[in-house]
Amino acid sequence: MLRRNRCAKLRCKRTLVDEFELIRRFFDRGGAAAGVVTGIGDDGAILDPSPGTEQIQVIDTLVEGVHFPHDTDAADIGYRVVAVNLSDIAAMGGRPRWMTLALTLPPKEERWVDDFASGLFSAAREFDVALVGGDMTGGENVVATIHMTGEVARGAALLRSGAQEGDTIYVSGTCGDAAAGLELLQRGTPDDLLAERFLRPRARIELGSCLAGRASAAIDVSDGLVGDLGKLLQASNVGGEIDIDKVPVSAALTQRFDKADAIRFALTGGDDYELCFTACEGGLAGIDDITAIGRVIAGDGLTCLRDGAVVEYEASGYRHFA
Amino acid sequence: MLRRNRCAKLRCKRTLVDEFELIRRFFDRGGAAAGVVTGIGDDGAILDPSPGTEQIQVIDTLVEGVHFPHDTDAADIGYRVVAVNLSDIAAMGGRPRWMTLALTLPPKEERWVDDFASGLFSAAREFDVALVGGDMTGGENVVATIHMTGEVARGAALLRSGAQEGDTIYVSGTCGDAAAGLELLQRGTPDDLLAERFLRPRARIELGSCLAGRASAAIDVSDGLVGDLGKLLQASNVGGEIDIDKVPVSAALTQRFDKADAIRFALTGGDDYELCFTACEGGLAGIDDITAIGRVIAGDGLTCLRDGAVVEYEASGYRHFA
Numbered sequence: 053m054l055r056r057n058r059c060a061k062l063r064c065k066r067t068l069v070d071e072f073e074l075i076r077r078f079f080d081r082g083g084a085a086a087g088v089v090t091g092i093g094d095d096g097a098i099l100d101p102s103p104g105t106e107q108i109q110v111i112d113t114l115v116e117g118v119h120f121p122h123d124t125d126a127a128d129i130g131y132r133v134v135a136v137n138l139s140d141i142a143a144m145g146g147r148p149r150w151m152t153l154a155l156t157l158p159p160k161e162e163r164w165v166d167d168f169a170s171g172l173f174s175a176a177r178e179f180d181v182a183l184v185g186g187d188m189t190g191g192e193n194v195v196a197t198i199h200m201t202g203e204v205a206r207g208a209a210l211l212r213s214g215a216q217e218g219d220t221i222y223v224s225g226t227c228g229d230a231a232a233g234l235e236l237l238q239r240g241t242p243d244d245l246l247a248e249r250f251l252r253p254r255a256r257i258e259l260g261s262c263l264a265g266r267a268s269a270a271i272d273v274s275d276g277l278v279g280d281l282g283k284l285l286q287a288s289n290v291g292g293e294i295d296i297d298k299v300p301v302s303a304a305l306t307q308r309f310d311k312a313d314a315i316r317f318a319l320t321g322g323d324d325y326e327l328c329f330t331a332c333e334g335g336l337a338g339i340d341d342i343t344a345i346g347r348v349i350a351g352d353g354l355t356c357l358r359d360g361a362v363v364e365y366e367a368s369g370y371r372h373f374a
Numbered sequence: 375m376l377r378r379n380r381c382a383k384l385r386c387k388r389t390l391v392d393e394f395e396l397i398r399r400f401f402d403r404g405g406a407a408a409g410v411v412t413g414i415g416d417d418g419a420i421l422d423p424s425p426g427t428e429q430i431q432v433i434d435t436l437v438e439g440v441h442f443p444h445d446t447d448a449a450d451i452g453y454r455v456v457a458v459n460l461s462d463i464a465a466m467g468g469r470p471r472w473m474t475l476a477l478t479l480p481p482k483e484e485r486w487v488d489d490f491a492s493g494l495f496s497a498a499r500e501f502d503v504a505l506v507g508g509d510m511t512g513g514e515n516v517v518a519t520i521h522m523t524g525e526v527a528r529g530a531a532l533l534r535s536g537a538q539e540g541d542t543i544y545v546s547g548t549c550g551d552a553a554a555g556l557e558l559l560q561r562g563t564p565d566d567l568l569a570e571r572f573l574r575p576r577a578r579i580e581l582g583s584c585l586a587g588r589a590s591a592a593i594d595v596s597d598g599l600v601g602d603l604g605k606l607l608q609a610s611n612v613g614g615e616i617d618i619d620k621v622p623v624s625a626a627l628t629q630r631f632d633k634a635d636a637i638r639f640a641l642t643g644g645d646d647y648e649l650c651f652t653a654c655e656g657g658l659a660g661i662d663d664i665t666a667i668g669r670v671i672a673g674d675g676l677t678c679l680r681d682g683a684v685v686e687y688e689a690s691g692y693r694h695f696a
């Protein structure tokens with residue numbers, strides 16, 4: 053009934069590999085990283101926070117069969133679990149500094165762990181965040197959790213709760229690509245650009261840093277624009293209206309889907325990891341790749357308008373994959 | 375083949391409960407906590423580290439069926455996942471401050487979540503550590519991960535790597551109780567005291583704080599005394615010898631097991647979460663509830679002695695439960 057411990061020893065198909073040996077071989081890349089007094093290898097990491105900053109801490113989990121299909125490349129899973137946490141740091145206007153990994157694995161080839169680590173470190177290098185510790189355990193499915201620490205100037209962090217009546221509502225980049233990319237992957241007719249948006253979401257760290265102290269509120273779009281903007285408005289105790297024809301969509305999306313589907317993906321598709329944010333008029337001059345899509349109004353709830361008429365969208369209708 | 379998203383909605387037996395609703399009801403206890411600028415409810419937590427300290431960050435996961443039996447009370451799982459992280463903070467001499475939770479759950483009654491939270495907050499209150507964020511996801515089995523942040527005076531953190539030839543080797547409390555308690559639980563003949571040591575391990579935070587700056591090296595005993603002391607010696611590039619008759623065992627353990635079994639539990643049983651540490655002679659005067667069990671010597675590896683003769687123990691023989 054009860055299984056033997058698979059914590060200290062992860063049973064691989066060919067060899068029995070010790071947790072510590074796996075960590076040493078695939079995750080301990082050595083080398084000094086800024087602010088890291090002691091990294092991987094002790095009971096915990098010892099870190100040196102920067103004076104004058106506040107710390108942002110986030111944690112996010114990806115579960116096999118829930119957040120990604122079972123046959124997803126290990127490198128993409130490794131990249132993505134870092135990216136989704138980076139996105140939360142970005143949404144608060146922070147600079148990522150350090151991360152720890154909790155990885156639960158069924159029996160896997162060492163090759164899988166190597167690939168996972170390569171994706172993870174690819175994202176880590178890109179955004180200059182150091183892996184400082186972790187825990188590997190055995191389990192039924194892959195469950196990958198990253199905890200990430202960022203830093204932001206004292207008092208400058210972006211919250212969901214600061215939107216004011218009269219503010220403009222913005223979104224970065226284009227919306228709906230990741231969900232469309234996943235749907236095409238599932239149909240077996242993938243589109244390279246759209247698939248990349250799902251598999252390798254690029255966290256908006258630079259934009260978040262620009263917005264810190266300038267935007268009034270921000271959230272990252274992980275569950276879909278309508279749902280996530282709704283959370284921002286609720287946290288701010290205000291309402292909002294957006295013009296759905298202003299919501300930016302990519303050429304790749306409109307080439308593969310008709311207009312109705314493209315809008316549905318753009319409004320309710322998750323996993324884009326763009327930022328949605330609010331600011332007073334003229335407050336964001338000079339910031340590129342952002343689109344004004346509506347405004348903050350008195351009251352509560354989000355109203356989607358097309359040619360001035362109200363259109364209903366089910367915010368909670370989004371599924372990570374179907 | 376692919377399941378619907380169970381991330382945003384955790385399907386309970388009777389009701390479909392939103393992740394955010396579960397967090398609000400069971401995990402967001404409100405109230406101000408020291409150093410917490412923004413807690414649960416935004417994209418991340420905003421924290422204010424104490425000046426003059428270094429930060430200790432640890433992460434540890436408990437997996438259903440691996441680290442605890444499937445029928446373990448949810449409250450005990452909640453307590454234990456906090457305790458094992460507290461123990462890592464203790465082993466480095468830190469004061470726990472903040473924690474985040476990543477909880478992956480199969481469909482559960484809300485009652486289960488409520489019980490889990492009650493155990494978690496019981497440990498949190500006991501050691502004054504604030505839950506500042508989390509992520510709830512759906513999965514096949516319970517996978518509970520806590521990331522914890524502690525603080526320690528700059529330069530005072532305890533490492534595994536500082537043991538010096540001639541130092542005395544100590545262990546706190548008594549050894550082997552947790553593993554014995556688990557074995558009796560599994561046999562259906564539980565002992566209350568021993569079971570408590572397994573289900574509700576008490577992290578040695580106070581002792582760790584006393585040792586910071588005084589002990590030369592420390593580790594917590596999670597995988598068994600022989601194995602964990604071996605890691606400390608290896609990290610310090612030294613050897614060690616202990617007298618197994620000096621290893622402290624409880625009356626509860628020796629009442630239920632013969633001497634040979636008691637020693638086996640004490641040397642190789644895990645989950646005690648006592649501290650094992652080294653210090654120069656006389657360096658720890660006035661510290662209670664610790665026992666000198668041996669000394670650090672030149673060379674490498676750990677030698678177990680009884681009446682001066684070498685006894686072999688398999689450090690890796692320990693299973694969390696069998």
